[in-house]
Amino acid sequence: MNYIEVNGVKIELDEDGFIVEPDLWSEDLVKAFAKTEGVEELTEDHWKVINYLRDYFKQFGIAPMIRKLCKDTGFSLKEIYDLFPSGPAKGACKLAGLPKPTGCV
Amino acid sequence: MKKRVRLSEFGAAEKVLTPLSYSDLAPLPGEDTSQKQFKPVRPELWEKYDYSLDGFSALNLPIPKTPEEEAAIVNSFLAGLEKLFKKENNWAFLQPTVLSTEYCMQCNTCNEACPVYEASGRQDIYRPNFRSELLRRIYRRYFTPAGRLLGKWAGADVELNWRVVYRLAELSWRCSLCRRCASTCPIGVDNALLARELRKLFSMEMGIAPDAVHKSGTINHMITGSSTGMTRAAFLDNIEFIEDLIEEKIGRRIKIPVDKKGADIMLLHNAGEYMAWPENPAAFAILFDAAGIDYTLSSEAMGYEGVNYGVWYDDVQYARIALAQVQAAKNLGVRKIVVGECGHATKGLVTIADRLCVGDFAIPRESCLPLLEQITLSGAIKFDPMKNNFPVTMHDPCNMVRLMGIINPQRNVLKHILPPGQFREMPNAGTNNYCCGGGSGFAIMNSQNFPEWRNNLASRKKAQQVLEAFKDVLDPSIPKYYCAPCSNCKGAARDALMHHYGFRDKYNIIYGGLVELMVNAMIDVPHPFITWEDEF
Numbered sequence: 001m002n003y004i005e006v007n008g009v010k011i012e013l014d015e016d017g018f019i020v021e022p023d024l025w026s027e028d029l030v031k032a033f034a035k036t037e038g039v040e041e042l043t044e045d046h047w048k049v050i051n052y053l054r055d056y057f058k059q060f061g062i063a064p065m066i067r068k069l070c071k072d073t074g075f076s077l078k079e080i081y082d083l084f085p086s087g088p089a090k091g092a093c094k095l096a097g098l099p100k101p102t103g104c105v
Numbered sequence: 106m107k108k109r110v111r112l113s114e115f116g117a118a119e120k121v122l123t124p125l126s127y128s129d130l131a132p133l134p135g136e137d138t139s140q141k142q143f144k145p146v147r148p149e150l151w152e153k154y155d156y157s158l159d160g161f162s163a164l165n166l167p168i169p170k171t172p173e174e175e176a177a178i179v180n181s182f183l184a185g186l187e188k189l190f191k192k193e194n195n196w197a198f199l200q201p202t203v204l205s206t207e208y209c210m211q212c213n214t215c216n217e218a219c220p221v222y223e224a225s226g227r228q229d230i231y232r233p234n235f236r237s238e239l240l241r242r243i244y245r246r247y248f249t250p251a252g253r254l255l256g257k258w259a260g261a262d263v264e265l266n267w268r269v270v271y272r273l274a275e276l277s278w279r280c281s282l283c284r285r286c287a288s289t290c291p292i293g294v295d296n297a298l299l300a301r302e303l304r305k306l307f308s309m310e311m312g313i314a315p316d317a318v319h320k321s322g323t324i325n326h327m328i329t330g331s332s333t334g335m336t337r338a339a340f341l342d343n344i345e346f347i348e349d350l351i352e353e354k355i356g357r358r359i360k361i362p363v364d365k366k367g368a369d370i371m372l373l374h375n376a377g378e379y380m381a382w383p384e385n386p387a388a389f390a391i392l393f394d395a396a397g398i399d400y401t402l403s404s405e406a407m408g409y410e411g412v413n414y415g416v417w418y419d420d421v422q423y424a425r426i427a428l429a430q431v432q433a434a435k436n437l438g439v440r441k442i443v444v445g446e447c448g449h450a451t452k453g454l455v456t457i458a459d460r461l462c463v464g465d466f467a468i469p470r471e472s473c474l475p476l477l478e479q480i481t482l483s484g485a486i487k488f489d490p491m492k493n494n495f496p497v498t499m500h501d502p503c504n505m506v507r508l509m510g511i512i513n514p515q516r517n518v519l520k521h522i523l524p525p526g527q528f529r530e531m532p533n534a535g536t537n538n539y540c541c542g543g544g545s546g547f548a549i550m551n552s553q554n555f556p557e558w559r560n561n562l563a564s565r566k567k568a569q570q571v572l573e574a575f576k577d578v579l580d581p582s583i584p585k586y587y588c589a590p591c592s593n594c595k596g597a598a599r600d601a602l603m604h605h606y607g608f609r610d611k612y613n614i615i616y617g618g619l620v621e622l623m624v625n626a627m628i629d630v631p632h633p634f635i636t637w638e639d640e641f
Contacts, residue, residue, distance in 0.1 A: 015552055060336060061334065061339065062335055062339050099334075102325055102333060102334055103322070103326075103335075103376060103380070103549065104376070104377030104548065104592045104593055105333055
């Protein structure tokens with residue numbers, strides 16, 4: 001089993017490093033993930049993306065299409081990659097505590 | 106190194122039966138494989154899961170720890186194997202399973218037809234008939250009197266142990282079910298069907314299937330309404346987004362019909378299109394609107410999702426999903442179902458469903474490609490081929506082309522929307538085409554080191570074909586379009602051709618569907634629909 005340690009507590013991850021239990025998400029978890037996903041410093045822009053993803057997930061139970069993420073946050077895909085080097089799905093969604101994408105996407 | 110493996114030694118206690126290395130692979134033009142190595146598996150994973158077929162894992166099979174666990178694996182496999190050959194248990198594919206098991210002449214013509222076998226440097230274990238012959242010999246050994254008594258003297262020389270079972274399980278997920286071998290066989294033996302029936306045995310009897318296909322695939326599909334997890338609310342939100350996208354592209358708003366009772370057609374897209382390639386459903390909406398097609402989408406759970414992963418591995422999961430899709434069409438009272446640009450969804454609903462959809466479920470079900478041809482030939486939409494003035498090649502999705510023979514409609518469309526000289530066929534185009542490498546679930550199986558196997562072995566022949574088709578225009582100053590009218594094929598194009606082989610960066614090749622090219626050529630669409638910039 002994979003774990004990430006946040007404030008001395010072990011949180012279970014799936015084999016791709018996403019958290020298994022979405023309720024265990026916290027801002028401290030984001031800070032811990034930032035180190036493993038190549039985010040050097042969490043800025044306001046990072047939080048804008050993370051909060052958008054979390055709000056969308058709360059409403060619809062799924063990550064938004066990437067096109068919509070870009071449009072609604074005003075960041076281009078390149079800018080998303082600059083913020084989250086492992087990309088919108090494997091990076092941004094992971095930090096936001098969303099499950100990994102499924103289906104033919 | 107090419108390794109000869111005797112069938113009777115398939116269960117040998119070797120750590121890895123056929124270890125692969127980059128130097129075995131057939132290199133592409135300009136590809137230097139000499140310094141490359143497959144990523145080593147982490148020791149803790151190596152201890153836990155079975156990698157003993159070829160060093161890769163599609164299934165995360167935990168290595169048994171006790172003799173009892175080992176015996177349980179063998180017994181469970183035998184119970185499932187017996188069921189494959191009984192009419193009470195195999196309602197879907199009994200006859201072709203029996204025929205393909207009984208009638209192979211061992212000519213091995215199928216070997217050279219297989220893209221995986223060729224790309225691997227002709228490793229024995231990937232021969233289409235290697236897998237089938239294992240199945241035949243095990244069946245004979247354990248279920249025929251001659252095999253039980255005479256063993257190898259009766260062509261029944263494979264003794265079961267847990268390694269044979271687990272390696273065979275992994276091996277059933279090293280074939281993309283493209284059926285190129287079946288179309289080559291002089292007597293019609295279908296090795297891909299046997300691979301699929303093995304997967305079925307593993308799933309339905311032993312609960313063994315890749316997570317992406319089963320747990321987060323068909324199970325997730327039936328819980329949320331879509332394999333993507335897209336609920337009805339998310340679907341409707343995406344439709345609104347696509348209406349916005351259309352307005353931006355063509356300068357006017359189109360209302361996409363949803364749940365329109367009594368429409369002529371229910372259009373069924375692979376839901377991955379909404380999530381990853383929204384231009385595709387957008388392009389369908391623009392074309393159908395312009396051509397005056399009376400159609401609707403369904404917002405019912407499972408009515409807005411065209412995929413049916415059961416096609417690849419499990420008859421029960423398959424039937425549950427297919428019936429729900431047809432039920433959604435019945436609820437809307439449409440005259441027929443048209444499946445969008447998705448190969449396995451087309452196969453699932455148009456061909457296999459014939460065994461399910463009888464009586465009041467016998468709603469006509471069709472591929473979108475002939476309809477797109479009719480729209481083009483009807484003259485209802487005016488096209489300017491010069492708007493598509495760039496080289497284009499056409500990928501033939503195995504399920505629509507080799508299986509169903511839909512070859513010319515998409516080509517007739519291209520004749521009307523491309524200027525002369527810009528369309529180029531790949532070598533072996535049509536029914537003899539090669540799989541994209543993403544077929545049968547491979548495109549979505551991204552766990553462990555499986556993607557490395559898929560990109561390097563399953564997609565390699567396709568990569569070679571694409572380079573061959575564009576060989577006179579590889580210069581990156583010339584933009585090129587790889588047209589793949591199938592969602593899984595697009596996923597494989599993105600992950601293997603673009604990211605792994607770097608075709609976009611090296612050669613300026615982009616990929617997309619057929620309808621995007623059609624809309625790009627429409628005279629009434631003021632701006633280019635294909636932008637060449639976005640990559641999602």
